[in-house]
Amino acid sequence: MKENLSLVSSISTGAAGVDFERRIQAFFIIQMINGGYAPALPASTITKVICQGRNHGFNTDDCIVFTSDENKIEHKLLIQCKLSITISNTDKEFKKTMDAAWFDFSKNNSFNRENDKIALVTGALSKAYDGLLEILRDIHTEVSSDVFWEKYKGIGFSKAAKNKLDIIMESISQANNNVRPSEDEIFAFLKIFYILKSDLHEDVLARGGINLSLLQTELNNQMYSYVKSPQDIWNGLRTCLSDYNRLATPIELSNLPGEIKELFKRVARTNQPQEYVPRQILDTAIKEKLISSSYKKELVLLSILGGIDQKNQSDMQVIEKFNITLSTLQELQDEDNVMFTDGIWKIKTDRKKVVEQLGKKIFDKDIDSFKAIFLQILSEIDTSLDQSENQKQMMGLFNKKFQYSKTLRIGIANGVALVSNNEELFPNCSRMMIRNASALSVRELFADYRNINLWANLNDVLVPIAEICPREFLSNVKKAFEHKNNPFIELANNYKADVLFSTDYLSSFRSALSDLAWDKDYLGESALLLAKLAELEKHNDTYNHHYALTALIETFLP
Known part of the structure; x- marks a missing residue:
């Protein structure tokens, strides 16, 4: 074995x-x-x-x-x-x-x-x-x-x-x-x-x-x-x-x-x-209960950011751009609105519930700021595919080191998805502003859609990114597949089922396409892309890769 x-x-x-x-x-x-x-x-x-x-x-x-x-x-x-x-x-x-x-x-x-x-x-x-x-x-x-x-x-x-x-x-x-x-x-x-x-x-x-x-x-x-x-x-x-x-x-x-x-x-x-x-x-x-706080604006901003790692200086610089300081977080903790565990600051309740009550504190300029932070954090490139086979395996074992914490990376991706799919919760924002910011966030993030390291970098956040603007996401995936230097070919070849700690860079990508396929507007495109992906991965000796497509098809069988 x-x-x-x-x-x-x-x-x-x-x-x-x-x-x-x-x-x-x-x-x-x-x-x-x-x-x-x-x-x-x-x-x-x-x-x-x-x-x-x-x-x-x-x-x-x-x-x-x-x-x-x-x-x-x-x-x-x-x-x-x-x-x-x-x-x-x-x-x-x-x-x-x-x-x-x-x-x-x-x-x-x-x-x-x-x-x-x-x-x-x-x-x-x-x-x-x-x-x-x-x-x-x-x-x-x-x-x-x-x-x-x-x-x-x-x-x-x-x-x-x-x-x-x-x-x-x-x-x-x-x-x-x-x-x-x-x-x-x-x-x-x-x-x-x-x-x-x-x-x-x-x-x-x-x-x-x-x-x-x-x-x-x-x-x-x-x-x-x-x-x-x-x-x-x-x-x-x-x-x-x-x-x-x-x-x-x-x-x-x-x-x-x-x-x-x-x-x-x-x-x-x-x-x-x-x-x-x-x-x-x-x-x-x-x-x-109604949220009671002297820092309602800061609380809703933090709920969209998702959380930050106090030990990470880059994370702290991000919240400073929103005028959130360490003392503000401590005040919110005293009010029982946020929790602090192992150096991580997060809100205590469901993020959407905070937005439902405090979304009126968000304005167009905040939406623009979230777009900028989103691109700044998630555009960081993971270069692990440039390493030797042994180095790649060790990076898979010890986790990649990004400038920003995993908490903030995943938090901002989910936060922007939350905003883009709940326009009605932000009465003081232009709906056109939210839609444009959502589309541009995804479009600009994938500007270099041929870059294999970009897709590898986003493996842990592709699901919420796809939800931000499905049309833009599918468009960029399609362009990448059609390009002569299709990055997904190398990503598929990078994964080796029999190599210890070999990274499956396409796991989240399959999940994103599978989730979108449940919407009738995106079913056709998503299923076609899953089929193309399964074709690329047919050499892998593992049962995982084709199941996303077969499970989707079996759902519609009598």
């Missing part, structure tokens, strides 16, 4: 499968917030959830759940999500799942055999697999390897179930460089390996969905009530997870992001004593 698989973005792996993956991730975040447990692990508190664990050193990577027991011992559940899977020697998805699981078990120093587990979570597993699941349950409770193998070689299990188990053991041998591990080693692996069935892909009202129904009952429990409905919390959390999958950002109980806190805002029921209210979420406002 290859020592490690390539870093990936879940967004490019297909619409139905991605939605199932996000539902599983959302389930564990709700369990974390509500004090629930993780299956396969001992009773313990969930402390952290990571979406896309590959970027954190795990091969079984769709979701990593961290827990802490009463003795403060850490346990991890490594999860691979497959909406459907066939346990077969010829099934590529099953082989990749077992390759990843065996690598984490046998070679990953971050995996503790005593405390950690690996789970394949699937939404579709027929009754033909019930015997196999029974064998695995037996192994999980069996103390002795000798006792298990005695039952296996005797009449303890059905022939059909043993055949499925044989396929798993054969896949382990293939993952182990075609060398069959010892019986003790196979037993040790099977003892930490789980196959879990989930119906979270089934919508509650449409087709039943017992697990999701129970989850929504939990969100509507009797000790407190949420401001938002269970369905709104569920849908909102899945939406939030788009960014957390793209950025592979850990979500920790001790430091929940503002947008997730906003979803889980809750209050005690009127007939419950206050001391009985669970304390994980401290925000108890019943309805949206």
